[in-house]
Amino acid sequence: MAYIIGEIGQNHNGSVDIAKLLIEVVSRPIHDKLFGKELKVMDAVKLTKRDLSQELSASQMNRIYDTKHSFGKTYGEHRAFLELSDEEHHEVYQYAKSKGLDFVETLCAVGCLSMLKLFTPDKLKVASRDLTNLPLLAALAETKIPIILSTGMGGREELDNALDEITRYHSDVSILHCVSEYPTRHENVNLRTITYLQKNYPHFKIGYSDHTIGIATPIAAVAMGAKIIEKHITLDRQMKGTDQQGSLAIDGIYRMVRDLRNLELALGKEKMVIEESVKVAREKLERSIASNKNLKAGKVITVEDLHMLSPGDGFKWADKNLVIGKKLTKDIPKDEIIYKEHFI
Numbered sequence: 001m002a003y004i005i006g007e008i009g010q011n012h013n014g015s016v017d018i019a020k021l022l023i024e025v026v027s028r029p030i031h032d033k034l035f036g037k038e039l040k041v042m043d044a045v046k047l048t049k050r051d052l053s054q055e056l057s058a059s060q061m062n063r064i065y066d067t068k069h070s071f072g073k074t075y076g077e078h079r080a081f082l083e084l085s086d087e088e089h090h091e092v093y094q095y096a097k098s099k100g101l102d103f104v105e106t107l108c109a110v111g112c113l114s115m116l117k118l119f120t121p122d123k124l125k126v127a128s129r130d131l132t133n134l135p136l137l138a139a140l141a142e143t144k145i146p147i148i149l150s151t152g153m154g155g156r157e158e159l160d161n162a163l164d165e166i167t168r169y170h171s172d173v174s175i176l177h178c179v180s181e182y183p184t185r186h187e188n189v190n191l192r193t194i195t196y197l198q199k200n201y202p203h204f205k206i207g208y209s210d211h212t213i214g215i216a217t218p219i220a221a222v223a224m225g226a227k228i229i230e231k232h233i234t235l236d237r238q239m240k241g242t243d244q245q246g247s248l249a250i251d252g253i254y255r256m257v258r259d260l261r262n263l264e265l266a267l268g269k270e271k272m273v274i275e276e277s278v279k280v281a282r283e284k285l286e287r288s289i290a291s292n293k294n295l296k297a298g299k300v301i302t303v304e305d306l307h308m309l310s311p312g313d314g315f316k317w318a319d320k321n322l323v324i325g326k327k328l329t330k331d332i333p334k335d336e337i338i339y340k341e342h343f344i
């Protein structure tokens with residue numbers, strides 16, 4: 001089953017309570033009315049930690065940021081408002097674990113590793129923008145915590161360099177196909193890259209980090225064999241914040257997980273099998289050899305006497321030679337199935 005990560009990112013709007021509320025919601029199992037079963041929603045939630053001293057150029061940090069989504073007068077103030085402290089990350093981690101969820105953390109700079117003194121996330125995520133940040137990759141890999149690597153801005157060369165760096169320390173690495181376009185238009189998603197990654201990186205788990213609107217693309221990614229799905233989640237798509245509108249709210253999260261889990265069940269086996277469950281329909285609806293006219297006892301059956309009718313519990317046409325040439329032991333009216341006990 002695919003491992004589903006709910007990316008909270010900055011949709012907590014700087015509030016531990018909002019992060020906890022989201023975790024509370026995605027840790028509640030959903031009851032699938034159609035199939036009468038309970039489904040676990042997310043396997044993990046994810047937060048992102050930035051070190052603002054290692055984030056942006058001074059001019060970018062000091063630029064006026066005056067939009068309806070801004071939480072500060074400058075972009076730097078806005079970012080600072082959205083940043084949770086190490087202790088707050090720890091609190092959210094503990095809450096997620098208490099709710100039975102894994103906790104994944106994107107660490108955006110070497111300075112962020114201080115957080116690991118407080119707790120150990122289940123996995124570390126490398127955001128697409130840091131695929132080429134080899135010093136950061138080395139520092140993350142040195143912790144020996146499993147790594148999930150996103151590739152939304154890179155190609156083969158960048159990915160190979162990143163893997164070379166990380167695998168100097170360990171090889172518990174998963175690779176996520178991703179397109180860093182927000183939101184990603186469907187024509188740019190290139191889901192077939194998942195197949196490319198599966199073929200070219202067979203020793204790594206391949207997944208997909210989604211930025212499209214809606215739920216079709218992550219579900220299709222699972223159909224293509226993605227083993228990890230990351231999707232942005234929010235309490236309400238109308239909330240203040242640049243990422244809220246492109247994220248899935250509760251209803252969408254539930255639908256995605258329900259459809260994705262049902263799809264996994266539906267993928268089933270590769271060979272052609274006649275399932276037990278089909279047998280009822282098969283007996284009722286398939287065709288059997290039947291009389292196409294009134295046939296008298298003693299008649300030797302010929303191909304001209306036969307056609308095919310339902311139900312399907314008699315002879316198949318492929319077995320017609322078991323019937324043709326046999327002598328009827330009783331009258332068979334027109335349009336009746338001819339069974340074994342009707343002839344010798």
Ligand SMILES: C=C(OP(=O)(O)O)C(=O)O
Pocket residue numbers: 048106125126127128129150151152176178180209230
């Ligand atoms: C931006 C992130 O990831 P991705 O590149 O997969 O969107 C992240 O993990 O913070």
